[in-house]
Amino acid sequence: MQRLLSFYRHNRLFCAILTAWILLFCGIRTAQHFSFGTNACDLSLFDYGMSSTLRGEIMADPFHQFGFGKFVPENGELKFERNKAGRWESHFTIHFTPIIFLYVPLYLIFDGPLFLLYLQVLFVGLSALFLYLIAKHVFKENLVPIVITTVYLLFRHLLIGLMHDIHMEMLFPFFILGAYYFIAVRKKPWLYFVFLSLALMIKEDIAVYLFFFGLFVFFKRKERKYGLLTSAVSLAYFIVALKIAIPHFRALAGMSGDYIYDHIVGRAGESLWQTALYYLLHPLSVIGGVPLGVFLGKLSDILSPLIWMPALSTSGLLMIPPIAAALISKNPQIYTFGIHYSATLLPFVFLAFIYGFKNIQTACLKRSRKERAGIGEGDAGICAVTAGRRRRFLKAAPAAALGLIVFMNVANSNIWRIINPSRYSHLRDYHDVRQVMDLIPGEASIAAQSALIPHVPKRRDIYMLPETGDGSKSAEYVLVHTGVNPWPYQKGELLNFVKRLRTNKSYTVIREIGDIVLFKRNS
Numbered sequence: 001m002q003r004l005l006s007f008y009r010h011n012r013l014f015c016a017i018l019t020a021w022i023l024l025f026c027g028i029r030t031a032q033h034f035s036f037g038t039n040a041c042d043l044s045l046f047d048y049g050m051s052s053t054l055r056g057e058i059m060a061d062p063f064h065q066f067g068f069g070k071f072v073p074e075n076g077e078l079k080f081e082r083n084k085a086g087r088w089e090s091h092f093t094i095h096f097t098p099i100i101f102l103y104v105p106l107y108l109i110f111d112g113p114l115f116l117l118y119l120q121v122l123f124v125g126l127s128a129l130f131l132y133l134i135a136k137h138v139f140k141e142n143l144v145p146i147v148i149t150t151v152y153l154l155f156r157h158l159l160i161g162l163m164h165d166i167h168m169e170m171l172f173p174f175f176i177l178g179a180y181y182f183i184a185v186r187k188k189p190w191l192y193f194v195f196l197s198l199a200l201m202i203k204e205d206i207a208v209y210l211f212f213f214g215l216f217v218f219f220k221r222k223e224r225k226y227g228l229l230t231s232a233v234s235l236a237y238f239i240v241a242l243k244i245a246i247p248h249f250r251a252l253a254g255m256s257g258d259y260i261y262d263h264i265v266g267r268a269g270e271s272l273w274q275t276a277l278y279y280l281l282h283p284l285s286v287i288g289g290v291p292l293g294v295f296l297g298k299l300s301d302i303l304s305p306l307i308w309m310p311a312l313s314t315s316g317l318l319m320i321p322p323i324a325a326a327l328i329s330k331n332p333q334i335y336t337f338g339i340h341y342s343a344t345l346l347p348f349v350f351l352a353f354i355y356g357f358k359n360i361q362t363a364c365l366k367r368s369r370k371e372r373a374g375i376g377e378g379d380a381g382i383c384a385v386t387a388g389r390r391r392r393f394l395k396a397a398p399a400a401a402l403g404l405i406v407f408m409n410v411a412n413s414n415i416w417r418i419i420n421p422s423r424y425s426h427l428r429d430y431h432d433v434r435q436v437m438d439l440i441p442g443e444a445s446i447a448a449q450s451a452l453i454p455h456v457p458k459r460r461d462i463y464m465l466p467e468t469g470d471g472s473k474s475a476e477y478v479l480v481h482t483g484v485n486p487w488p489y490q491k492g493e494l495l496n497f498v499k500r501l502r503t504n505k506s507y508t509v510i511r512e513i514g515d516i517v518l519f520k521r522n523s
Contacts, residue, residue: 014132014146021153022125025162028418029117032163033454035426036433036484038113040453040464041066043165046100047113049091051458053104058249059091062462063453071466071488077500078466078493087470088460092249096241097168099201113454116166123174124162127347128153130177135354137185147402148357152350154413157302157342163418167340168202173347175199176213180351183217189226196230200237204246205325207238209344212321220314290327290335298336299323302349305408307401310352312359318348361398368394426484430455432513433481439511439518440477447475449494451485465489466497476521478507483515 008015032038040063048061069082091097103119128149135145152158161170179195182188200207211234218227303310310316322345326335334341368391417423437456440446445461447468456462461475466489469475478501486494498517501507507519 011132011142013142014149017146017150017153018125018128021128022121025121025125026118029121029163030114031424031427033114033117034430035424036429036451036455036481037423037426038117038165038451038454039485039487040450041165042167043113043116044453045091046116046166047454048458050100050104050107050116051111052088053100054107057088057090059097059100060088061091062087063464064089064091064094066464066488073490073493076493076496078489078497080466080488089253090249092246093253093255094246095168096204096245097202099168099171099198102198113166120162120166120170123171124158125153127173127177130174130181131347131350131354134177134181134185134351138354138358144357144402147406148350148354151306151406151409154409154415155346156305156409156412156414157337158346159414159418160338161340161343163414164339167343169206169340169343171202172199172206172343175202176210176347177351179213180347183223183226184221192226193229196233200234204238204241206344207234207241208325209321210234211238213318216315216318220317290330295327295335302337302342302345305412306349306353306405307408309356309360309401309405310349311356313352313355315348315355316352319345319352322348357398357402360401364394364397429481429483429514429516432516436511436513436516436518437479440479444477445469445473445475446477446479448479449481449484450487452479452481474506474521478519478521479517480519481516 045061045063048063049059052058052060065082065087066080069080072079072081103116106115131152132145132149135148136142139145158173161167175195175198179192179199182191182195196210200210211231214227214230214232214234216227217223217230221227310319325344326337326341329335333339337345372391433452433455440456442457443459443461445463446456446459447463447465448456450464453462453464456479463469463475465478465480468478480494480498480501482491482494482498489497501519502509505522507521509517510520511518
């Protein structure tokens with residue numbers, strides 16, 4: 001407690017900024033949730049999965065099937081083509097995310113989607129604490145670290161990932177910055193490995209980034225033993241996750257073989273190992289799988305607001321693995337660093353930014369000293385004046401660059417869109433939706449729009465539209481709100497669905513309030 005109080009006394013401004021940010025975004029995410037800005041995929045996916053884990057069904061949920069199948073528009077209708085996945089199978093058949101076992105005990109006290117939203121805000125906010133401590137160690141002052149941390153907390157791509165439902169990757173900045181802090185600043189290897197182990201548990205592909213992080217620790221930080229151990233453990237974990245853990249859960253679900261990432265890595269029909277070997281032997285083919293102009297434009301969106309300073313430090317090498325992973329993907333959300341897919345890149349970007357800015361500051365200071373040393377007593381006055389102006393410019397240049405970065409990121413930040421009250425206009429509909437849902441019996445089967453599912457009390461028989469049942473028996477109730485996010489429908493497709501259901505003799509409208517419609521299946 002004394003240490004915390006001491007930290008607060010010496011870092012009051014940072015503590016105030018971080019506390020205000022966390023409280024602000026807890027409030028924003030609450031408003032987002034109650035104005036139907038969250039979805040079944042991926043919020044309810046994890047909400048149901050964690051509740052199921054408490055019952056012994058590890059990460060079982062009825063929504064992960066949408067990671068296997070696809071939505072197909074057909075004559076103004078939207079149909080879901082299911083692949084091999086059935087309903088209520090483990091999310092671990094797709095991704096190995098044992099980090100959720102740290103969440104599950106808390107579900108005995110806080111059960112529900114809001115808890116997950118708050119926890120994501122907390123972890124993202126606290127990642128800024130480690131960034132601040134690293135920057136403070138590098139710059140030996142308070143102001144520059146506070147500015148860098150503020151830029152991070154307002155960074156456009158970070159806020160986009162934060163506001164998009166729940167994704168385990170958003171935990172990565174907290175654990176990797178924590179690991180770096182404990183190996184590079186505090187020199188506490190046991191805490192480094194605690195944070196590293198937790199980072200590994202986020203998702204199987206994190207092991208790839210940590211393998212190269214270990215090489216960085218080995219060569220750059222000169223921590224030979226710990227760097228080598230990091231890479232070895234990461235490689236072993238990657239093999240265990242892909243060859244043992246995920247196949248085990250797939251076998252339990254009646255699926256044979258490994259989960260093939262051909263929809264991500266772009267080598268359809270080949271195993272992950274064949275794909276990895278191919279790219280190792282043909283590294284130039286990495287740039288052939290995505291629209292290069294689009295990719296470079298999106299990468300520039302991340303680095304330009306930092307004036308490309310992360311590229312001015314050898315720490316920028318840490319950015320290469322997540323950038324390469326994006327390059328070999330044929331998934332547009334990945335190679336454009338959309339939604340949460342920038343989360344594995346951003347902590348490395350800001351680590352490199354700290355050291356890149358330090359290099360600029362040091363270079364300007366050295367140049368200024370050389371300018372001063374180069375003027376002797378016998379130099380002409382005009383030379384002294386010119387050199388003096390140059391020295392003042394060199395001293396002011398880093399501060400001016402940092403000021404420009406702050407201005408660019410404040411102007412470019414997604415926060416202005418996030419705090420726009422019109423974004424939460426459907427808060428007024430929440431009471432009406434609850435009133436309509438009260439008409440649905442607790443155990444009745446229901447098909448609902450993705451944006452409404454997080455608000456429907458948990459039940460075994462729940463379907464996300466356009467799914468309405470298992471074929472032999474359709475859902476007893478269908479709930480739709482045509483005014484909120486229609487995903488996976490387009491607006492017109494959702495309106496056509498409601499129109500068709502109105503003329504379907506199997507269903508009757510039992511309650512309608514504005515854009516909210518509840519259908520009940522006829523006996």
